[in-house]
Amino acid sequence: MKIIRQIIVLFLMFFALNSYAQVRARLVVSEGPGRKDTIFRLTDGSQQSYLPVTVLKGRKEGPVFSMIAGIHGYEYPPIVALQELLKEIDINQLKGTLIVVPIANVEAFYNRTLFVNPLDGKNLNNAFPGAASGTITEQLAHCISNEIIDQTDFFLDIHGGDASEDLLPFVCYYDRKDIPEKTAQAKELSEKSGFDYVVSYPYTIGATEPAKYAFKQATQKGITALSIEAGKLGTVQPENVAVIKKAVYNMLIQLNMYEGKIKPVSSHKTPVYLNNQTYVKVPQKGIFxxxxxxxxxxxxxxxxxxxxxxxxxxxxxxxxxxxxxxxYKVGTPPVNKDETLFCIGYNGG
Ligand SMILES: [Zn+2]
Known part of the structure; x- marks a missing residue:
């Protein structure tokens, strides 16, 4: 009996101390055509959470394209857009595989918290590459990095302005000079997305520096990666849901992964390019x-x-x-020292 008790104690310790990476199978993207919903269970020993992931495998072979919403749980248009896409995408028309994360940060979503996961106070979009045995947010970052980014050819992270942010919809990528073909692909997908504004960020981090952001993590791994920003101020604007869906379809059509015709940019003949950004920080706390x-x-x-x-x-x-x-800018009255008050985009050095 003593041995059995010791085995049970060891078994429980194993599950308490080890996070998702050691106790569950990997995300399977290679099965036959169809849809598979998976829930990754996460625990830090005292708190539990989860990551929902859907794999849609098309009838024909093709690349793997991943899209993720809700890294910030108060950014609703991306989440609603992916809900609609999950219903609409027809696997008979799909060449290749879609990995869809409908809500990456379920705790922030259901608790209605801005930017951070209420379980550990950490911002998932500041946590990459994460840690297999870290806090819940660090485990989420690790899981997204290892299970999704590592298995994908294209990575799209969809955000919007958070509940306090007024934001102009745009698509963006990192201008990583040492993998020019991937960067050119990200630029081309951005141009075809249908967004009026295409933003590129300088890419200056080294191979071992923490990437912090999800699509920078994918860029660091040498994967063609983009991000969309659409939505603002904690509401679901139908026009922003529509612009996100249009962009996803345009990208899939451009990659020959889906049937259809690309719908071009709405208000300009060609997108406006903004390759530089200035961030205006809040100088002191107060009412803005x-x-x-x-x-x-x-x-x-x-x-x-x-x-x-x-x-x-x-x-x-x-x-x-x-x-x-x-x-984007802070769109509500309260401001705190050192927060980003305005992000001003422009073209040129
Ligand atoms: Zn965000």
């Missing part, structure tokens, strides 16, 4: 006022708004450090 909206054009030196204390006394004015277009 601004007449500007996302998509607004600003000039270097222009006053963008101001911050007051709780008594209404003006503390500071916010001045544009560069000319450009507002990609």
């Amino acid at each position: 006022y601004s007449e500007f909206k996302s998509g607004g054009k600003v000039k270097n030196g222009q006053i963008l708004g101001y911050i007051t204390d709780e008594f209404g006394n003006k503390l500071t004015e916010i001045v544009a450090p560069t000319s450009g277009i507002i990609l």
